Every structure is written in structure tokens, then in C-alpha cells.
Amino acid sequence: MAYTSNLLQEMADMWSASPESLLNLHLFIAIFIFSIFIAYTLVPKPKNLNLPAGPKPLPIIGNVHQMLNQRPIQVMHKWHQDYGTMVSFRYGQQLAISVGSFDIAQDLLAKRGAIYSSRPEFIIASGMTSGFNSAIMPYSRRWQNQHRIMSSVLDSSAVNRYRGLEDMESKQTLVELLSTDDFEASIRRYAGSIVMTLGYGIRLEGTDNEIPAKLLEINAHPFDAIGNSYYRVMELFPILDKLPGFLAPWKQFAADVERQTTEFHMKHFEIGKAASTWNWAQNALHSNAGSRISSKELAYVIGTLQQAGFEAILTVLRLIIKAIVLHPHCLAEAQRELDRVVGPDRLPSFEDIPHLPYINAMLNEAMRWQPPTPFGIPHATTEDDEYMGYHIPSGTVIIPNIWVMSFNPEIFPDPDEFKPERWIQNPELEHSPFGFGRRICPGRHLGWNSIFILMARLMWAYNITHAYKDGKRIEIDPWAIKLTFTAATVPFMASFQVRSPKKQEIIERDWENVCKDPAQILEQIRPKEEVWG
Numbered sequence: 068m069a070y071t072s073n074l075l076q077e078m079a080d081m082w083s084a085s086p087e088s089l090l091n092l093h094l095f096i097a098i099f100i101f102s103i104f105i106a107y108t109l110v111p112k113p114k115n116l117n118l119p120a121g122p123k124p125l126p127i128i129g130n131v132h133q134m135l136n137q138r139p140i141q142v143m144h145k146w147h148q149d150y151g152t153m154v155s156f157r158y159g160q161q162l163a164i165s166v167g168s169f170d171i172a173q174d175l176l177a178k179r180g181a182i183y184s185s186r187p188e189f190i191i192a193s194g195m196t197s198g199f200n201s202a203i204m205p206y207s208r209r210w211q212n213q214h215r216i217m218s219s220v221l222d223s224s225a226v227n228r229y230r231g232l233e234d235m236e237s238k239q240t241l242v243e244l245l246s247t248d249d250f251e252a253s254i255r256r257y258a259g260s261i262v263m264t265l266g267y268g269i270r271l272e273g274t275d276n277e278i279p280a281k282l283l284e285i286n287a288h289p290f291d292a293i294g295n296s297y298y299r300v301m302e303l304f305p306i307l308d309k310l311p312g313f314l315a316p317w318k319q320f321a322a323d324v325e326r327q328t329t330e331f332h333m334k335h336f337e338i339g340k341a342a343s344t345w346n347w348a349q350n351a352l353h354s355n356a357g358s359r360i361s362s363k364e365l366a367y368v369i370g371t372l373q374q375a376g377f378e379a380i381l382t383v384l385r386l387i388i389k390a391i392v393l394h395p396h397c398l399a400e401a402q403r404e405l406d407r408v409v410g411p412d413r414l415p416s417f418e419d420i421p422h423l424p425y426i427n428a429m430l431n432e433a434m435r436w437q438p439p440t441p442f443g444i445p446h447a448t449t450e451d452d453e454y455m456g457y458h459i460p461s462g463t464v465i466i467p468n469i470w471v472m473s474f475n476p477e478i479f480p481d482p483d484e485f486k487p488e489r490w491i492q493n494p495e496l497e498h499s500p501f502g503f504g505r506r507i508c509p510g511r512h513l514g515w516n517s518i519f520i521l522m523a524r525l526m527w528a529y530n531i532t533h534a535y536k537d538g539k540r541i542e543i544d545p546w547a548i549k550l551t552f553t554a555a556t557v558p559f560m561a562s563f564q565v566r567s568p569k570k571q572e573i574i575e576r577d578w579e580n581v582c583k584d585p586a587q588i589l590e591q592i593r594p595k596e597e598v599w600g
């Protein structure tokens with residue numbers, strides 16, 4: 068007893084010390100749970116179903132102990148090496164199957180989408196977002212309704228209208244890098260300004276705007292809650308949620324995150340509503356699907372797009388810039404392609420994209436080399452199923468293990484290496500950084516376009532190399548990745564040298580001439596009444 072109360076005191080101290088102690092706190096909670104429940108080893112064993120092979124689970128906690136304090140990426144990769152393409156394991160009593168093959172993931176999640184499109188319960192992350200974040204919602208009428216609103220502003224025809232905005236924002240990024248190497252601030256502004264302008268007509272004019280930092284902050288906690296095994300442990304034992312607040316500090320914490328997130332989304336939603344120009348908030352309000360739900364929920368529909376879109380675009384841009392700095396010959400190859408297709412007299416445009424296969428391959432390879440969402444977002448089944456002789460019960464969590472798929476040496480030889488050529492040599496190669504089936508990323512067209520145009524222009528304009536300090540090269544660790552449920556390259560330094568005085572002139576001239584007024588740009592985007600009703 069003294070042991071437990073000491074432990075609890077220690078937990079409380081750590082909690083008040085700093086949010087960074089969260090991890091340690093959760094380790095203690097995990098040990099705490101473990102010591103309580105170890106007494107209960109007499110629980111019924113899960114029925115002996117014909118499941119894919121996998122590591123032996125312990126009673127009560129399943130395989131969770133094997134994930135704590137280790138990188139789940141490595142643990143799961145090893146499991147796949149030991150047990151095959153499909154691996155069963157358990158979070159407590161919850162059955163999960165990790166799928167390490169693109170074809171099997173397509174078979175299940177896409178072809179059998181009718182029963183593979185739900186999500187596991189993310190109690191804490193869902194609490195942090197008022198239960199209104201569509202990305203972690205079960206397949207339901209609410210999801211369908213929200214999905215309809217999102218699709219109407221993110222399908223490929225809608226996204227083609229956003230080129231004017233991406234054109235202007237990428238020109239600003241080019242001009243910013245003439246006078247600074249702080250590309251991190253520039254790509255944050257770029258990603259943030261695109262989604263905030265489309266969402267609410269709020270353009271981020273300078274890199275000093277606080278919105279990108281705020282978006283990162285409200286994302287960090289639910290991302291952690293989805294990806295971090297310690298949190299998932301708490302979700303396994305709903306009884307923990309019944310503990311009084313002082314023993315369950317995460318409850319207060321989740322409530323604080325929820326309050327901040329709601330405030331953030333509602334504030335911007337009101338601005339978008341009041342704006343005189345078209346934007347996603349207004350489009351949602353005037354849609355049929357939007358008229359059926361509360362304004363708080365609507366604010367979350369658009370807010371979720373901000374949260375997901377901003378961080379995804381930022382993360383992938385940072386990843387590609389890292390790949391470029393570490394692989395100068397790839398930059399040289401891309402520049403040869405740009406010099407040939409575009410020439411020295413103008414910036415690359417959207418019309419050039421189909422004629423830039425090498426840059427296309429670089430983008431694909433970056434997302435293959437270090438998948439931004441290594442486990443996608445887990446799906447869940449809603450009915451029993453049979454596949455390749457296996458029985459897959461209703462309620463099974465299905466993890467599309469994008470990381471394992473990406474590192475399959477039979478499909479991607481030398482998988483650790485960044486080799487854009489593989490996509491050129493074999494045009495049949497497939498991967499799916501945007502997920503699968505009905506839950507596939509609805510923002511993939513917007514993400515792809517806004518990343519492609521900026522990267523093509525950056526490589527056209529700049530040599531991008533290692534940064535130097537006091538004559539010494541600042542090294543970059545290729546595998547410095549912050550892992551939550553996303554795998555995000557840790558910010559690093561690089562140097563941007565404009566490739567010629569003439570290019571500098573074009574960058575300055577184009578920026579001078581482009582229309583920077585978000586209201587005018589959004590007016591161009593506003594659809595004809597009959598198109599989006």
C-alpha cells in the first residue's frame with residue numbers, strides 16, 4: 068500500500084513538473100495498472116480462433132508490454148519478420164491485425180470497404196476533440212455527413228480551383244528564402260496560410276503569425292493519444308476513467324485540450340462565416356449536409372481540416388527538403404529536368420506537373436522512404452469476415468502497416484535508401500501514403516498539389532544544401548523522427564542559394580505582380596451555384 072501511494076505521489080509530482088514528463092507519468096501508470104491486474108491472471112483466455120499468427124499475448128494486457136518503451140515501428144517490423152504478412156496481437160482484450168502488404172490492405176480495406184471502414188475507439192483523443200473529429204470517428208451517419216461536407220471542398224475538381232492561391236503562396240515562400248535560410252518558418256506559414264485562407268479567408272501574411280504554432284500545439288496531444296501506447300493502456304481499462312480527478316490527471320488535461328481546441332475552431336469559424344468572400348466555412352454552412360448539424364460540429368469539420376491539412380503538408384515538405392539535402396545528386400537530377408522542361412525564363416507552373424516525372428518520383432519516394440503516417444490511421448471491422456482461411460471477427464482493429472509495406476525489400480530493394488529512380492524504372496510500383504478504401508485521405512489532392520508546386524519551384528530556384536556554422540557543416544540525422552501517430556522529421560537546418568541573378572529577378576518580379584488579396588483569390592474560387600449548391 069505504501070508502495071502504491073508513493074507511486075501515486077510520484078505521478079502527481081511528475082504531472083505538475085511539466086507536460087514533458089507525460090511519458091514517464093504514463094510509464095508509472097502502466098506499471099501501476101500492471102501491478103493491480105497481474106493479480107487477475109485467471110481471466111478467460113480469448114477463444115482459439117483461426118487468426119493470423121502473432122506474438123503470444125499476456126492475460127489482461129495482451130501484447131501492450133512489448134510496445135512500451137520501444138519504437139512500435141521496430142517492434143511491429145520484427146513481428147512481421149517473425150510471423151508473416153498478417154500479424155495478430157492484442158491491446159488488452161482488443162484484437163488487432165497488422166497488415167504488411169499493399170495488396171492485402173487493398174483486398175480488405177478497399178474491396179471489402181463495406182465492413183472495414185470503421186475506427187477503433189480512441190477515447191482520449193476523441194475527448195480532446197469533442198467527439199467531432201471525423202478522422203477518428205466510427206463509421207456512422209455522423210461520419211458520412213461530415214465526409215460529404217469535406218469531399219465537396221476537397222475533391223479533385225474543387226482542388227483545381229485552389230491553384231491561384233497555391234501559386235501566390237509559393238511565390239511568397241520563394242521570395243522569403245532570398246533573405247533567410249529559415250525554411251521551417253516559411254513552410255509553416257505556407258501550409259498554414261493555404262488551409263486558413265481556404266477555410267476562413269484568413270491569410271497568414273508573415274512568418275511571425277502565431278497560428279501555425281497554435282495548430283501544432285492543439286495537434287500534439289490527440290496525436291500523442293492515438294500513437295502512444297501509454298495512453299492506449301489507459302483506454303484498455305475504462306475503470307481508470309472512473310478514478311477521481313486527482314488520481315486521473317489526464318482527464319483534466321484532456322478537458323483543457325478540448326476547451327482550447329473548441330475555442331480555436333469556433334473563433335475562426337465565426338470569422339469565416341462573417342467574411343464577404345467564399346470559404347470552406349461558408350460552403351459548409353450552405354450545404355445540405357451542413358444544415359443538419361450544430362455550429363459547434365460544423366466548426367470542427369472545418370477545424371479538423373485545418374489540423375490534419377496543416378500538419379500533413381508541413382511534415383511532408385520538411386521530409387522532402389531533408390531528402391534533398393541528404394541526396395544532392397537527386398536535386399541535380401531534378402534541376403536538369405526543370406531546366407529542360409521549364410527553362411530559365413519562368414517559374415514552373417501547374418501545367419508543367421505532368422512533364423516532371425522525376426520530381427513526381429522524388430515525392431513518391433520521400434513518402435515511401437519515411438511514411439508520414441507509418442500505420443495509417445487504424446481501421447476496424449463491423450462484421451465477421453473470412454480471408455485466406457483466417458477468421459477476422461467483427462470489431463477487429465486493422466492496422467495498414469504502411470511502414471512495413473514501404474520497407475519490403477522484395478518490392479523496394481535497399482528499402483532504407485532514398486532512390487527516386489525506382490519509381491521511374493518500374494512505373495507499376497504502388498504504395499499508399501494516403502491510406503485505403505472509404506477512409507482514404509480526403510485531402511490527398513490538395514496535399515499533393517500544394518507540395519508539388521512548391522517543391523518544383525524551390526528546386527528550380529535554389530540549390531538546397533547543408534547549413535554551415537563557423538565553417539563546419541551542420542550534420543543531419545536522416546532518421547531523427549518524432550513518432551506520435553505520425554512520423555515527423557525533426558526540424559533541422561539547411562541553406563538556400565538562389566541559382567542565378569536572373570532567377571532572383573524572376574522571383575522578385577513574379578511576387579511583385581501576383582495578386583495577394585485573399586478576397587479576390589477566393590472570389591475566383593467561388594463555384595458556380597449549380598456546381599456546389
Ligand code: HEM
Nearest residue numbers: 201202375376379440443444501502503506507508510514
Ligand atoms: C499531404 C500529405 C498527407 C498525407 C500523407 C495524409 C495521410 C493520411 C492518411 C494515411 C489518412 C488515413 C487514411 C485511412 O484511414 O486509411 C488520412 C486521413 C485524413 N486526412 Fe490526410 N494526409 C495528407 C494531407 C491531408 C490534407 C491536406 C488534409 C485536409 C485538408 C487531410 C485530411 C484528412 C482527413 C480529414 C482524414 C480522415 C479521413 C477519415 O477518417 O475518413 N489530409 N490522411
Ligand SMILES: *[C@@H]1O[C@H](CO)[C@@H](O)[C@H](O)[C@H]1NC(C)=O
Nearest residue numbers: 395399529530564565566567
Ligand atoms: C548550384 O549547384 C550546382 C551543382 O552542384 C553548382 O554547379 C552551382 O555553382 C551552384 N550554384 C550556386 C549559386 O550555388
